[in-house]
Amino acid sequence: NAGVMQNPRHLVRRRGQEARLRCSPMKGHSHVYWYRQLPEEGLKFMVYLQKENIIDESGMPKERFSAEFPKEGPSILRIQQVVRGDSAAYFCASSPNWRGEETQYFGPGTRLLVL
Amino acid sequence: DQQVKQNSPSLSVQEGRISILNCDYTNSMFDYFLWYKKYPAEGPTFLISISSIKDKNEDGRFTVFLNKSAKHLSLHIVPSQPGDSAVYFCAASAKSGGYQKVTFGTGTKLQVIP
Numbered sequence: 001n002a003g004v005m006q007n008p009r010h011l012v013r014r015r016g017q018e019a020r021l022r023c024s025p026m027k028g029h030s031h032v033y034w035y036r037q038l039p040e041e042g043l044k045f046m047v048y049l050q051k052e053n054i055i056d057e058s059g060m061p062k063e064r065f066s067a068e069f070p071k072e073g074p075s076i077l078r079i080q081q082v083v084r085g086d087s088a089a090y091f092c093a094s095s096p097n098w099r100g101e102e103t104q105y106f107g108p109g110t111r112l113l114v115l
Numbered sequence: 116d117q118q119v120k121q122n123s124p125s126l127s128v129q130e131g132r133i134s135i136l137n138c139d140y141t142n143s144m145f146d147y148f149l150w151y152k153k154y155p156a157e158g159p160t161f162l163i164s165i166s167s168i169k170d171k172n173e174d175g176r177f178t179v180f181l182n183k184s185a186k187h188l189s190l191h192i193v194p195s196q197p198g199d200s201a202v203y204f205c206a207a208s209a210k211s212g213g214y215q216k217v218t219f220g221t222g223t224k225l226q227v228i229p
Contacts, residue, residue: 033217042222043159091159106158
């Protein structure tokens with residue numbers, strides 16, 4: 001049973017370019033969460049999605065960031081016009097349902113470096 | 116506003132001894148608590164959890180203690196092994212906007228010295 005998959009594992013972008021981060025949840029999981037970890041900091045919640053729905057995007061910057069989880073295919077976190085401050089590790093997690101006591105299973109992360 | 120705090124950024128322990136990692140929280144609505152372990156260049160992996168109706172949960176070498184009145188929880192690892200060296204994240208969840216939202220602490224880096 002494959003775990004949460006994220007790709008790419010490493011992504012280098014120049015300022016002003018777009019970054020697309022992909023996350024395939026564990027089989028049978030329909031809930032996806034995105035977190036960001038800045039250097040020397042903890043995990044910061046960004047967005048929670050179910051299939052075709054954004055449930056909570058309170059942690060997402062209002063501009064340049066967007067997320068989707070289509071009916072078919074992986075969840076996508078999109079960062080437009082990247083800036084150096086976007087350099088971080090972005091982790092995706094999935095769970096089978098919305099209850100917090102159900103463990104969130106994390107992917108290996110995508111490390112974004114903005115030059 | 117950091118609702119889940121891990122005040123010790125790092126901890127060093129001798130192999131075979133006990134490791135105690137601490138976590139404090141401010142939101143009294145948190146009703147479920149978790150510990151995750153993270154190795155470099157990997158995602159966090161779930162370690163152990165505890166419901167707010169309990170004060171202790173044990174799984175092998177790992178025990179989590181919850182003191183609700185003090186809004187404090189701790190993770191005990193006995194005996195500590197070099198493979199336990201990692202960053203440990205404390206997390207807590209509460210109902211928010213119709214779902215259980217998880218908030219993570221900033222992590223404690225544990226080094227177990229052989």
